[in-house]
Amino acid sequence: MIYITGDTHGDYDIRKLSSENFPDGKALTRSDYLIVCGDFGLVWDDSPEEHYWRNWLENKPWTTLWIDGNHENFDMLDRFDTDGWHGARVQYISDHIIHIMRGESFELEGKRFFCFGGAESHDKELRRAGVSWWAEELPSPAEMEHGRKTLEAIGWKTDIVITHSFPGKIQEARYGKYEFPSNELNRYFDEIAQKLSFRLWFSGHYHLDESCGEKYHFIYNSIVKLTDTGFEYVG
Numbered sequence: 001m002i003y004i005t006g007d008t009h010g011d012y013d014i015r016k017l018s019s020e021n022f023p024d025g026k027a028l029t030r031s032d033y034l035i036v037c038g039d040f041g042l043v044w045d046d047s048p049e050e051h052y053w054r055n056w057l058e059n060k061p062w063t064t065l066w067i068d069g070n071h072e073n074f075d076m077l078d079r080f081d082t083d084g085w086h087g088a089r090v091q092y093i094s095d096h097i098i099h100i101m102r103g104e105s106f107e108l109e110g111k112r113f114f115c116f117g118g119a120e121s122h123d124k125e126l127r128r129a130g131v132s133w134w135a136e137e138l139p140s141p142a143e144m145e146h147g148r149k150t151l152e153a154i155g156w157k158t159d160i161v162i163t164h165s166f167p168g169k170i171q172e173a174r175y176g177k178y179e180f181p182s183n184e185l186n187r188y189f190d191e192i193a194q195k196l197s198f199r200l201w202f203s204g205h206y207h208l209d210e211s212c213g214e215k216y217h218f219i220y221n222s223i224v225k226l227t228d229t230g231f232e233y234v235g
Contacts, residue, residue: 002108003034003062003234004162006204006220007069010041011053013221017060022223022235028062030096033108037204037219038069038117038164043076043093058094065098068117069164069205074136088115100162102139103147111159111226114198116147119165119205120183144188151196160226161201167193170216174206200231 003024008014017034019026025034042054057064068077077099080091088104100106100115107113118139127133139147151158165171167189168182182190193201201216208218217224223235 001028001032002111002226003032003223004037004202004219004226004231005034005223005235006037006209007039007071007207008036008041008066009039009071010044011049012041014042014053014057016221016223016235017057024223024225024234025060025062028060030061030063032062034062034064034223035162035202036064036066037162037202038067038119039071039204040066040068040099041071042097043080043099044073046076054094054097058096060096063096063098065100067100067115067162067164068102068137070119070121070137072134072137074134075130102143103150105150105154105158109226112154112157113160113162114147114151114154114158114196115162116189117164118143118185120185122180138183138185139188144184147188147192151192156195157197159199161196161198163189163201163203165189165205166201166203166216166218169193170203170212173212174208174218180206200226 042050082089086106088106089101091099102116105114118137124133168186169190171180202219204219206218207220209220209222211217222233224231225234
């Protein structure tokens with residue numbers, strides 16, 4: 001089984017994965033997956049508290065997959081080696097906590113996924129560069145081109161898209177033009193959305209649990225389980 005949720009923000013929002021809030025988790029195995037849609041936050045400061053919660057998550061019975069958001073320590077993340085997993089480039093944070101790198105695609109349980117992390121911090125003027133904010137939160141041209149090549153290789157067709165932010169058109173439909181102004185990543189997702197055939201697109205950046213039409217889904221505190229025809233809420 002495959003589950004998807006929104007940001008965990010280190011120890012701030014990770015309790016939604018407790019047995020009380022996510023009872024399905026008790027029956028899962030390492031061959032079941034939970035995907036976090038960015039702002040994972042447990043590769044942040046190497047503190048004892050961080051290691052406690054990372055070990056707590058590692059000891060859950062499932063395998064955790066995550067994409068980066070904007071609130072990640074990219075200097076620390078760069079220290080982890082890049083490896084291969086189901087045909088995608090990943091970083092093993094621990095044996096069963098796996099970071100999916102930007103622009104990667106993989107297949108699980110007969111479903112094809114395309115993942116692309118990153119977003120723009122709207123509070124970066126209150127943060128310190130290299131301490132609580134990193135320019136790498138937005139992708140490089142090379143990362144965006146890698147995503148295009150990945151999609152070309154799979155024929156611009158996937159089942160599920162996992163990103164931290166949404167195409168600019170979805171942001172604007174929900175918020176108007178000014179609360180979340182489009183940046184180069186949103187415009188890149190606009191470009192992809194025009195060409196890509198997909199069933200569902202999930203994003204965690206906006207701290208919402210609602211849908212925009214049938215394909216685009218804001219996710220934060222909720223946990224959904226993918227089904228053969230779509231998804232269902234379980235937490």
